[in-house]
Amino acid sequence: MRLHYTEWDPARHGTAGPVFDQLFDLFQKLLQHTAGDAEEALDWMRQLDAKYGLTDGADMDLDDFIEELKKRGYLRDEADGEGQRIEITARTERSLRQAALDEIFHDLKKNGRGNHDTPHAGRGTDRLPETRRWQFGDDLTHLDVTGTVHNALRRSGGARDWTMREDDLRVHQTNHQATVATVLMIDLSHSMVLYGEDRITPARKTALALSELIMTEYPKDTLDIVAFGNDAWEVSVKELPYLNVGPYYTNTRAGLQRARDLLHRRKNQNKQIFMITDGKPSCHFEDGRMYRNAYGLDRRIVNKVLDEGVACRREGITITTFMIARDPYLQNFVRELTEANRGRAYYADLNDLGSFLFEDYVRNRRKNVR
Structure with missing residues (x-):
């Protein structure tokens, strides 16, 4: 050459x-x-x-x-x-996703593509050094040849005409690997840019990074994005760089309903919702009309959100809330939702939002509610 x-x-x-x-x-x-x-x-x-x-x-x-x-x-x-x-252009959109991934998930370690390891041994693709007896249906590509031949020779007493039986077969154990269906909910209500603090930019950047992470490292997983304000709507990966706030109230109930509907269509074993929000639920729809109240925690609205949290729990959907506001009464709402769903909550700093979400997604295991 x-x-x-x-x-x-x-x-x-x-x-x-x-x-x-x-x-x-x-x-x-x-x-x-x-x-x-x-x-x-x-x-x-x-x-x-x-x-x-x-x-x-x-x-x-x-x-x-x-x-x-x-x-x-x-x-x-x-x-x-x-x-x-x-x-x-589309090339810039891809570049923004990659830049967000590099910035937020700089500690990412490559650990295979498309799978999340769990603590359980089972049928997977990553072979472990430990072995066990072969069982009907086991993949023979994981056969422990050395251990199998050793068993056959030992049983045959070292005879030259030794034979092999089913009981001699040993196979390597493998990591059981699960795929995950995730819905990321992003609050686009007006409060995300109020009080002199830009909260939408880190939320948008986190969505860009998470989408790039899944598409490049875990292609068997799925990610859906749901934006919510007065109502809730699905957002494509192409639309992520352009997400912005509007003159909206916060319809958390509609967001959870849309997320739950999307997860119903997914066949993944594990299903979860990540919700990034800075405020309390302040509206919902009743008989096709919006009921809203921006002052305090209105139980008429909050209780409907808690009902959605319970519905998610019954369907095996875990809600992880990333709260980017420090108001004690808002944190009380998050605690109620977390208890209703038996999910998780983080009171994350804007600078660490992506790190919190990344750690929870990749580990994919339960943590104590903070």
Whole structure:
């Protein structure tokens, strides 16, 4: 095999170097905060460049950077009613998922694809050193040849015409492996951006990272995303970068109902709901009409949510709540829901939200409620 080296040609190979990588890293971080709005992110970059001189002395300015993004397939010009608008592409959406995964789950260790090990030995694909007697239906690819032959020779007394019987067969034990169906519920109510704190960005970033984790490391698992505000609706992976809050109340009941309906369709052995929220349930539907109350914990609303928690428990669906607010009365609601479902709850810091969720997903085992 011969290798041919040529001089770097920017027209053919694109502009390379640390300047582009640094600008691209900043651009992706800004996209996380603008819910995928490329023009707003680029406007922020121009303001930062004017204030801090991001491209001073560099071999490219922001206009060059934008053209390079288009050349590499990260941006495209899209026509709208007022002219041309710059938008991100599917390649950028994938890059955002990978960047979120790298940032939040940086401690991820590769442990196989598509499976979660459990403490139980059974029929799986990862062989253990321990062996046992063969049973009807066991996969003979896990046969312990050495142990089997040793049993046959010992029973035959070392005779030259030794024979092998069923009782001689030994097989390696294997890890029993379970697939998981997960629904991630994301609160998009208006309180997620109130009080001077951006709560939607870490929630959105966590959803991006979890979707990338499952698609790349656990492809046999399933992930559905449910957004909830006044009502609840399913969100595709493609829509994740663009999730944003609205002028919504918090219909936690509708979110749980939609999540439970999605899990009914999944054939996975284990089913769970991860709910990221910062507030109390403040509305639900009664006879097709919305009943709402944004003040305090209205038992008329809360009790309906607790009923959904009980329904999930009866169907073997565990609810893990990631609470990103510190109000004691809101934590009381979370405790009630956790007790009704016999699930788990974390009162997570925004900076650690992804780590909490990642740890709970990968371990896939019960923990004490915090």
